Structures are given as structure tokens and as C-alpha cells.
Amino acid sequence: MSYDYRLVVACPDQVGIVAKVSAFIAAHSGSIIEASQHSDLTSESFFMRYEVRFEQPQSQAQLSEAFRPIAESFEMEWRWQDTLQKRRVAILVSRQSHCLVDLLYRWATNELNCEIACVIANHEDLRSLVEWHGLEYHYIPVTAAERDSAFTRIEQIIEARAVDTIVLARYMQILPSWFCERYQGRTINIHHSFLPSFAGARPYHQAFERGVKLIGATCHYVTDELDAGPIIEQDIQRVTHCHTPDDLVRLGSDVEKSVLARGVRWHLQDRILIQGNKTVVFA
Numbered sequence: 118m119s120y121d122y123r124l125v126v127a128c129p130d131q132v133g134i135v136a137k138v139s140a141f142i143a144a145h146s147g148s149i150i151e152a153s154q155h156s157d158l159t160s161e162s163f164f165m166r167y168e169v170r171f172e173q174p175q176s177q178a179q180l181s182e183a184f185r186p187i188a189e190s191f192e193m194e195w196r197w198q199d200t201l202q203k204r205r206v207a208i209l210v211s212r213q214s215h216c217l218v219d220l221l222y223r224w225a226t227n228e229l230n231c232e233i234a235c236v237i238a239n240h241e242d243l244r245s246l247v248e249w250h251g252l253e254y255h256y257i258p259v260t261a262a263e264r265d266s267a268f269t270r271i272e273q274i275i276e277a278r279a280v281d282t283i284v285l286a287r288y289m290q291i292l293p294s295w296f297c298e299r300y301q302g303r304t305i306n307i308h309h310s311f312l313p314s315f316a317g318a319r320p321y322h323q324a325f326e327r328g329v330k331l332i333g334a335t336c337h338y339v340t341d342e343l344d345a346g347p348i349i350e351q352d353i354q355r356v357t358h359c360h361t362p363d364d365l366v367r368l369g370s371d372v373e374k375s376v377l378a379r380g381v382r383w384h385l386q387d388r389i390l391i392q393g394n395k396t397v398v399f400a
């Protein structure tokens with residue numbers, strides 16, 4: 118039972134949605150304390166995110182059952198989410214530590230309102246850092262020949278720890294298609310380029326060879342197609358002819374950290390709605 122819920126809605130656009138939803142909330146003694154909505158005129162789709170405080174504690178099941186007739190009448194994809202229920206996050210890493218360290222700091226200082234269920238890595242390099250934070254560290258090496266068995270082990274850990282969100286913090290292994298499908302819309306990656314430029318491995322070296330004047334980072338949901346999933350957040354950093362590849366790596370790491378942190382925070386707050394291979398972000 119909770120007083121505070123988020124309502125997230127996506128449906129075909131039509132007259133009367135806001136009126137019906139707000140009347141439902143008022144009839145259940147709720148106050149809308151944050152309201153976001155978007156009508157996509159091209160696809161004729163409607164997106165909504167309300168934060169609601171009820172005068173009496175509600176159960177998610179009862180609230181959902183009462184709302185279901187309205188949802189069905191508008192062909193909604195929808196969810197009432199208990200605002201106080203923390204998401205359970207697994208972070209996947211390889212050898213690069215900067216994004217992991219940044220996420221752990223933001224978690225430890227309560228900026229990221231979640232539980233970190235565990236860290237899963239394909240190298241042992243970051244074990245001491247993770248265990249210093251009192252967190253579980255699972256070393257699961259991945260080879261091309263045994264990729265499926267390695268990710269089956271990862272899946273077992275994720276299910277055993279009731280993980281609902283997976284964050285790839287510079288995890289340098291390609292996830293098998295069955296894994297992407299199973300955790301679609303719940304697996305977030307930080308790619309160290311301004312996609313769609315320089316997808317794949319070693320983007321900073323690709324950027325150096327191309328002589329770009331801007332580098333960047335992209336936070337996106339993971340799909341089977343490499344670095345092509347729905348983009349959540351991006352940012353850039355100006356560079357010049359004076360910068361070496363190592364300079365680009367250094368300058369880019371600051372952008373990666375901030376872009377990933379915003380993407381993860383918005384996901385944890387149910388601020389992201391996926392529309393095909395794009396997102397609507399109520400930041």
C-alpha cells in the first residue's frame with residue numbers, strides 16, 4: 118500500500134484521455150503533483166506520465182483493477198508504479214572503471230534511488246572496488262565460443278537477485294540476441310560516441326582518424342543490433358587537432374559519466390517511454 122504512484126501511459130491519440138484519467142484520479146482522492154504529456158502528431162500516438170499522491174494509501178493491484186476499464190477503452194499500454202518501490206539494478210562492467218565509480222558514488226549518496234543488487238564482470242579488475250562498497254561481485258568470463266553459456270549464468274544471477282534493470286557501464290561484450298530480447302527495455306548501455314557515428318568498438322580512435330571537432334556519448338536501450346537501440350540521452354564535447362586519442366578518451370569519459378547517470382536516473386523514475394526505436398523522455 119502506498120500514497121504515491123506514477124502512472125505511465127502510451128496509446129493512440131484521441132479526444133478525452135486527459136479528462137478521463139484526471140477524473141479517475143480525482144474520484145480516488147488523488148492529486149496530480151507532476152504532469153507530463155506528449156502527442157506525436159506523426160504517429161498519432163499519445164504519451165503521459167503523471168505523479169499522483171492519494172489521500173488514502175492504495176494497493177497497486179486495486180488501483181490497476183479500477184483503472185483497467187479506462188485503459189482498455191483507450192487501448193493503452195499503461196502501468197501504475199509505486200513511487201517508493203526501489204528498482205533493483207545489476208551493473209555489468211569489463212575493465213574501464215570510470216562509469217562504474219560514478220554510478221556507485223551517485224548511488225552511495227542517494228542521488229540514484231535504487232538498490233544495486235550486484236555487479237557482474239568479465240574481468241576481475243574491479244572486484245576490490247565493488248566489494249569495498251559492500252556489493253556482490255560476480256566474475257563471469259565471456260568468450261566468443263561460450264557466449265551463450267556465460268550469459269545463461271548471468272541470467273541466472275539476474276533472476277536469483279530479482280534484478281529489473283541492467284546497466285552496461287562500459288561492458289565490452291556483445292549480448293546475445295536472446296538476452297537482448299528477454300531484457301528488452303530494461304538494459305541500458307553507454308556508448309562512447311555520439312551515435313549513430315562510430316558504432317562498435319574503439320569509437321574514440323575512429324573519431325581521431327576522422328578528424329572530428331566534436332566527440333560525444335550516447336545512452337541507449339540495448340537491442341540485438343549493436344549500438345542501434347532507442348536513444349535515451351546524448352551529449353558532446355568539443356575537441357581540436359591538438360588532441361591525441363588518449364585526450365579524446367579522457368575528455369570523453371566525463372561526457373560518458375554524466376550521460377549515463379542522467380539516462381539511468383530517468384529510467385529509475387519512469388521518465389522514459391519507448392516508441393519503436395525512439396524514446397519520449399519526460400526529463
Ligand SMILES: Nc1nc2c(c(=O)[nH]1)N[C@@H](CN(C=O)c1ccc(C(=O)N[C@@H](CCC(=O)O)C(=O)O)cc1)CN2
Pocket residue numbers: 261285288289290291292293294297306307308309317318338339340341342343344345346
Ligand atoms: N547486443 C548488444 N550488445 C551490446 C551492445 C548493444 O547495443 N547490443 N552495446 C555494447 C557496448 N559496446 C559499445 O558501447 C560494444 C561492446 C563490445 C564490442 C565488441 O566488439 N566486443 C567484442 C569483444 C571485445 C573485447 O573482448 O574486448 C565481442 O563481444 O566480440 C562492441 C561494442 C555492449 N554490448
